[in-house]
Amino acid sequence: ASSSPFSFDGPTSASRLPRRQSGGQGRRGLGRLRKYFVDPRRSVHRYFVFFLACCFIPGPYFHDVLISAYKKQICSEEYLNINSVTFSWLFGLPSAMGALSGPMASVIARWGDARSSFFSGGLTFAASVGVVISLQHSLYSVMLFFRLLFWLGLYLLMAVQMVVVYRLFTGPELTIAMGFIIFACRLG
Numbered sequence: 001a002s003s004s005p006f007s008f009d010g011p012t013s014a015s016r017l018p019r020r021q022s023g024g025q026g027r028r029g030l031g032r033l034r035k036y037f038v039d040p041r042r043s044v045h046r047y048f049v050f051f052l053a054c055c056f057i058p059g060p061y062f063h064d065v066l067i068s069a070y071k072k073q074i075c076s077e078e079y080l081n082i083n084s085v086t087f088s089w090l091f092g093l094p095s096a097m098g099a100l101s102g103p104m105a106s107v108i109a110r111w112g113d114a115r116s117s118f119f120s121g122g123l124t125f126a127a128s129v130g131v132v133i134s135l136q137h138s139l140y141s142v143m144l145f146f147r148l149l150f151w152l153g154l155y156l157l158m159a160v161q162m163v164v165v166y167r168l169f170t171g172p173e174l175t176i177a178m179g180f181i182i183f184a185c186r187l188g
Contacts, residue, residue: 033090050177053161056121057184060154063128067091080140090144094151104159113167117160123153158185 015126067074067090108116129148161181169177 042068050165050168050180054180055156055162056185057161057181058122060128060150060157061185063131063153064150068133074135079138080136080143081138082140086140090147092148097148097151099153100152101155101159104156105163107156108160108163113160113164116156117164120153120156120160124150124157125153127153 071084071087074080074082075087080087111119127146127150131143131150134140134143134146165177165181167172
């Protein structure tokens with residue numbers, strides 16, 4: 001039997017070979033990227049996941065601000081034909097969904113981070129589309145219902161993001177990470 005690390009007598013997979021025997025070059029290209037971005041033990045993975053969490057925060061807030069920015073057009077006869085008090089219900093009632101933030105922890109614990117994240121993101125997206133379609137068809141009650149779903153999905157998404165951040169970081173890193181989360185919320 002040959003003592004070469006590339007002999008066909010032993011394992012043929014290069015991944016089973018010790019690193020020092022493979023020439024020290026390691027993986028190249030996509031394999032190297034996958035190694036650093038997918039392996040949860042690596043700092044690059046933690047910061048990449050954190051970066052993605054921060055990137056998804058401003059979008060829903062931006063959608064919410066658009067509704068308040070177009071108050072005059074939404075209240076006009078062309079769209080909903082409502083007064084300012086009725087318009088305020090589009091923001092007041094959905095904000096009450098924050099009361100469900102406590103029970104959302106049990107939802108996340110039961111479904112897991114990934115499922116909760118996909119569900120909440122999908123719910124927020126679908127509710128955003130529902131708000132726009134109901135506005136286009138001048139359906140105030142339907143729009144209010146979709147606003148409730150929008151904020152339910154957004155609060156669940158924020159709760160999942162908090163759980164992920166608390167799992168990724170500890171100590172002083174957690175303090176800095178929470179600062180970036182708040183910054184991302186204010187940016188939106």
